[in-house]
Amino acid sequence: MNKRVLITGAAGFLGSHLCDKFIKEGYEVIAMDNLITGDLKNIAHLFKNEFFEFHHHDITKFVHVPGKVDYILHFASPASPIDYLKIPIQTLKVGSLGTHNLLGLAKEKNARILIASTSEVYGDPLVHPQTEEYYGNVNTIGPRGVYDEAKRFQESITMAYHRFHGIETRIARIFNTYGPRMRLNDGRVIPAFIGQALRGEDLTVFGDGLQTRSFCYVDDQIRGLYNLLLSDYSLPVNIGNPNEITILDFAKEVIKLTGTTQKIVFEPLPKDDPLQRQPDISKAKEILNWEPEVSRAEGMKLTYNYFKNLSKEDLQKSEHKDFSKHIK
Template sequence: MASFLKSLLVAGGAGFIGSHLSAALVENFDCDKLFIVDNLVTGSVDNIGDLIGSEKVEFIEGDIVELDKLSLETIKFSHILNFASIASPKTYAEKSIETLQTGSLGVFNLLDLAKSSGARFIHASTSEIYGDPMVHPQIETYYGNVNSVGPRSMYDEAKRFGEATVTAYHSKFGLSYALVRIFNTYGPKMGQNDGRVIPNFVNAALNNLDLEVYGDGLQTRSLCYVSDLVSGILKLTQSEFCGPINLGNPSEITVIDLAKKIIKSLDSTSKIIHLEGLADDPRQRCPDITLAKKVLNWEPEISFETGLLKTSEYFKLINSGAD
């Protein structure tokens, strides 16, 4: 494989966030070549169909756990962005070992590549590292409240381990890095059946089916539209900031109010039904974004109404069988 002047690597680039991020990097970032590595466990080439046609972009189907098979070591990367990880609770529970391997062995492999290239490393972490938080809203200095043997532990602990691994490469080898603690993000290209709250509620409402709320529905979420998240990640990639940083939308809503809002906005006849609450489901989730405002001059701009409209348009197309 040829070596380029300025090459970027996005792992997990065929997924929901990774595909939006890759498109934004091609458009806004000074680079000669963008490599996308994805094993397609939850992603799809359809998400990057437009990009694959560009001579600036090369898609490599492969697993970061077996990165040595992909012959990337001859390329000098300026930035490596790791968005490879199963993120849907339904899927990571089914594929618990793969999730843990991706968040451990896979992260080591990408870090070694970053180390040999001298690349800046941007790692997708998550608000889940705060677990069911005892501090509200969640600030980067909060250590979290995570059950290491609970039903979400394969994801939460993989992400916590990933943060520790990236931090160790910084301390030991001087790697430039940022840990993006992403709070619930939604938008077009989310997997229709991936089990996360927005695809669940929007698809049910579009089909006039019951919206299933776990427990009393008084648990809160803070929902960030994907273009807002991506603009924060672009700023972070271009910055020299090192450390963990929250990116998310601080407008908090209860799950029951979210369900009502979606039914009303989509003019649906769906009803809300309550299912038994989930173990270790966080009661409150809201980012403190003071740090992102200060170091990146970033905050979300897209209203929930606008984001919901764009997302529902996407799922309408998918439901109708069109591309």
């Protein structure tokens, strides 16, 4: 009998790629999403698969899944500033109540659970690069605190369930990830730059552009998450690409990639926006035998081609497809 995996946030960017991965590996996939930020188009190609089912559900409410569940991957959360600043209460609830509900389900089903944490638990770091032992520099009452603290609480309650109830838990601290199925309008750096380039707009850089990010292609990220789930390690693990670049230099790379002639314009830096972001992936290398394989040049070419092919649909209003018959 195939093993069954529950993936929350399954219609989102990373969630949908995880659905693909586990179907490919021979699992039965139970996908769950309330579709606040997810899009059924991301998983529509799986609807006819006999080993895939979709449940339209808000995990901040009680979560019931009939039958056995071997693994749970908790990826239900707004992940972009545009989303979590627009729905701050829901962001806090999915990280707290939602995580609590899924840990309860893991306890009931005797399932292993992996939660998607984030590099944002490090805040605007005073340690560089960031190791898992660094506790972070986070503004609990700032506008970004609704996301940062939801994820920090998520880690705390997960470790509490691990220590008190003996639940098998895994914690992935995910650094900036990109690739197909990101939303052009989600406010994150790569889709924002590519969207501006496709619309013929100048590229907006916040602050002086000297803040850094480290971008991991989605295929590498999914491989790291899969390895982590199947590992025996219960403490947090950074999963990201340590190849660091300034936002200003990255904007120049996007202009070169897209062959556009836009200028770079500067806007004030948002409050609490981290000035440095680079993962130390020593643990991932040692414990998971994992490191990124896709170069930024290769990954960005794949990502740009994806957005370019979808641009007419995504940059304009498109006909809505009815997926309601697939919702359970």
